[in-house]
Amino acid sequence: MRDTFHPVAWLAWLAAAALPALSTRNPLYLSLLMLAVGVTYVALGRRSPLAKSWGAFVRFGALLWLLTIPFVALTAHYGTIVLFQLPANWPVIGGPITGEALLFGLASGLSLISLLLVFAVFNVAVDQARLLRMTPGFVYQAGVVTAIAVAFVPQMIISWQTISEAQQVRGHRVRGPRDLLPLIMPLLVMALERAIQLAESMEARGFGGQVITGNSTARARGQLVMLLGLGALAAGLAGAGFWPDRPVLLGALLGAGAAALIWSFWDQGRRVSRSRYHRWLWGRLDRVLLVVSMGAAIGWLAVWLGQGEWLFYYPYPPYSPWPAFQPFLGLLILLVALPALLLRPEMTEM
Amino acid sequence: MSRRIALLNLLLLLALVTGPSPSNAGAGGVNQAALIVRHVDGSIQTRCLTFTEPSITGEELLRRSGLTVIVNYSSGLGGAVCSINGDGCQYPVQDCFCHCQGIQCEYWAYYHWAQGGWQYSSVGATGYQVSDGMLEGWSWGPGDYGTSGTMPPQIGFSDICISPTATPTPTATASPTATATATPTATPTVSSHVSSQPTAGRADAPPQVTFEAMAETVAAGACTVLKWVSWDAERITLDGEPVMAQDRHEVCPSSTHTYALAAANTSGQTVRELTIQVAVAGQVVPTEALGNLPTPAEIQQVSASTEVAPLPTIETFESPLDASASAIVPLSAQPQSEAPRPRAEALTENVAPLPATVTPMALVTPGPDEASWAPPTPFATPTVSLRRRPAGAGGPSPTPILIALASSGGRTGFQDVISSSTSGLGAGQSAPSRFDAVTPLNRDFSLSLMPGYASYLLMIALLLGGGAWVLRRRNIHRAQRS
């Protein structure tokens, strides 16, 4: 599969696109984000098998969203825009059904959908294997396992199809949740069997790299440092909750903890010897995407940390149900659609 | 286990419903509920709300009382009150519980009045149903979130909500004779304190304290209740232990004990002592203590002569728009369930000296001098002193405001109070804004949103155009290739 841009550039894009989805519920920003991501997807143009399975995920997410809207709208009886009234003596849903609750339900689900979309497009854009190869040594194995887990999903979908056909032909009808058992059990067993076979194959091919175990003192030192680092981080985080008035001490703890962990990871990574087959080249377009996406991500982060009020949307009184829109933030979201501009159709061939 | 909890809840609910709130319920289908709110700086607001539904939620009670409330709904488990009238945490800019260290928080604690005391609410504002005759309290202060908080002051339901059938007949005069006879069984020092008039400045004089006990002699193993009220005190201790400026404690001495209540401020200290005698079994409780109690006849007289009934503030405060006409009581009155004896005493003592010239505003609104009040620090000890504006220079007694107002000349006098309080608030913009409704944000569509929306639509159009262009380019490319 020919690549589009360098995976690291796409990672920066992911940050720029996921940050808005994570940080705001404002439907204006989110709808703009979804459109920008959609334009990128259109520009990518591929129909990879993974894309199909992500379509299923997105549909599932949309279904979930549609289901949670009435849940919020019917249980939060608060607001001044009353749509209709249910008898107050009904247990949970009794009372006024307000427009603010409806808006809040809509906005909450929207952030989930947009996040799903962002990840779906990222998945289509980047070759998982390439991304996998770029993980640092100490998490390489976890990365492989994750990549395989992701690849299992389309296989499971195919298995599901096979199993449901087989059971259908036996006269089985799915009428209720219990009837799913004859479908789920074989699926799980088949997936498990496949997983074991794959594990065997990987083991036989020497997966795990050549880990230079080093002498026991080096190992013990690495473990000790990691333990201390984790402890310092935990203490720092706990202190931030309980004693917020000592920023210097907390900062020192967190910094020391992070440094210890990073050193320990680097040390372990050093001992995993692995080489890389492909050579990664940075083209001009890759650099442009990287820089612009990083700029957008940093800008959004700055706004999130500094001017948080721009981002929140809370329709209930005393706040206004009309969402605000800051053009600057809209611009940052527009930058998410940059790949659509940079991609040439020939780059997207299978 | 869950059945037990359900049963407990049911019992609690029953208890709360049938609790000791003698209410003027359902007279003509009108239900009333009372609300007390203690703010960050210790000031108190009370409201009486009339409603026609059989019950409303605690949160509706807050809102209908005209207070601007910010509630956090995003947990999906109901609402948590974050801020009342600007006090608290401005969710969602801030966290709803923004003054928390782990579980110790400074927050709005919700209490229900039940069985003669404040009970911490196990249910949130949106879940609790308030029905006729209930008294609800919201109090800002430190506590453990979910289990304890800072209790609201003890003001009786009947002090806040007058029965519609009750006819308050406040009279200015009170016969001093009734005063004399209605001597509480407290130590003589109490009366002496009552007669002293505090001068204007709060730090100019040592604090004033009323210290009483329900019964000065108890049988062995029995209990009695100590009550006290203090003014202008910064630190108050009972037997060396810090206590609140106005509170009541139940004590069960095993042997005769002298309790010392010390109230101190920058100008001095006032100490009151009270000895509770523990009668040995078989010993007759001396009746002289009882003998000092006013006879019911005297009590009647007292109540006839003074206005014991609470303020008739109900009717005017039904609609939240009248929020400005709030009865602000910086100091709580006596608990309603008490016998009128001690109150009568203080009452009669203090009724007389109230000059009509006193601006009830000053009584009502501690506002203008609010700046001089030191707001309580977070995690302060419970001895937050409730400062109270003395009623102007030269004279007004350090009386609980209600009584003072009531006695300022009958109903009309009270009307004056109300109107002047209204005007006072209107004129006195120095009144702290938190006593008004917080300036409501504009919830309607305003033109200031238009530029933002215009740029939004522009960007949408841009993206759609870009998408179409990309599609076209791809189709051209595909056509070229094939």
Place this chain on the structure above:
Amino acid sequence: MIHLDRVTYTYPDQAKPALADFSLDIHPGEFVLVVGPSGSGKSTFLRSLNGLVPHFYGGQWAGQVDVFGRDPITQGPRGMAHLVGFVFQDPEAQFVVDTVEDELAFSMENFALPQATMRKRVEEVLDQMTIAHLRDRRISTLSGGEKQRVAIAAVLALQPEVLVLDEPTSQLDPQAAEEVLIALRHMNEDLGLTVILSEHRLERVVQYVDRVLYLPSLGAAPVLDEPRAVMSQLPLVPPLIRLGRSLNWSPLPLTIKQGRVHARQLAGLLAVKSVEAGGSGDGLGADSRRATISPAAPAGGESSPSVIDVHDLHYAYDGRAALRGINMQVQPGEFLALMGRNGSGKSTLLKQIVGLIKPDEGKVAVAGLDTRKAALEEIIREVGYVPQHPGALLFQETLQGELEFTRRGHAMPLDAAADQALLERLNLSHLAQRDPRDLSGGEQQRAALAAILVANPQIILLDEPTRGLDYDQKAALAGMLLGLRRQGATILMATHDVELAAACADRVVLLAEGQVVVDGPARIVMSDSQVFASQINKLFRDPRFLVVEDVLRELAAAGVEEAALLEERGGK
């Protein structure tokens, strides 16, 4: 040099050892074939060569193994990976990444080879396995045979000394299997790799191997000897060898070429002219030649209404036309074999007949029901469909439970006696209370068949029933299916297995690219084909002889005695 010395290994929680006192030597550069019935320890032996047994499986181990100077027990699979390349049975579950080139590089990256070395080796391996044209393809789009070749290439990239393969062709169709085995032969002969292969389809490979390792049963002593010597002992052998053994041909022929020599001698005795001679034989031969083989035309004249009627069926999915104008009629009581390459539409056609998918154009009528209009419940009362993977069907805790589940699905009353009788017929009654997923491959196949037959359908559809079965299991299956046919069932079987089709089928339909290429009596079609002919048929090139029994019967009919044969033979 591979040396096993008194190896005894028991799987965890098993009573009997899988390998007991196992000793053998394999010389470098040998091509060894490992044979034996299912469950006799072949897989265990193969895995002990690279340390998967016992490192991956656990269990108890005793004895020594030496593989080219290394001990798999101490090294473990990772330590042996550059020495022993292991290829597994299922092409679907061997790949980590999705691109061919990346998969080839995966193992090398794990060994931290320098980039230049990796690039060189990738090129070499692509050429060795002739998959250079697949370099940029996604693995999920490859065919089964291509996938297995990529798997072999991936392990070859580490340049091992030994290539160990555990039934690599069992999931593949004959052409793909052929490709793989040719590649293996090439590895062995041109590169000198030691190849140890476990295989059921002996006929394809037995002629190339140096030695055959026969494991008779679990824990029994192995037999490692020359192919001919072992073949004469094996209970289950390909038809050619079975014929040779019954007729005492010597030397035992391993290939068609070797067998032709003997067959020509027989020709005289049987007074049958070979097809190559071109002469007209007796009536039977003339009849068989006169009967026209018309493509896409139904065989013979049928007066009885057909139980399956496919008329101008078109169907497409995923943008591809899977079936293009299929016309087919099946009479009640016929046994029809659907043959063709992978992807020719066999499975799709079966699904159309059972009504799981509906035609885009055309009509499919089954037992009088139009699949477009009738509900699936009605159709499945008449048609039973056994899918490719019995694992997709079995989920209950006992076999008995499976039968009851089907009964409930069909709204049939429970009948324990009938179920028991059915299991008896399928030789599964002793397994009625066992968990179906614990059964062996052949037993699972029969269990799936039982689960479908509970409903007593008059039409039975089987999709590749012989995947991974050994000869014994295949013979049992064939017997069972013939028994069903005798009771009046109509059977449609999609299969690659030429021998099975030769043994059972009356009629063969060949599909290619979604169209019917040939449709005629089995004997005619198979003798006319190069690829889909049974061994016996290839030997004699005579429609009369599809299976060994045909030949023996003819011989008996011709009144020739074994003694006379032997004398002839001895005389030469």
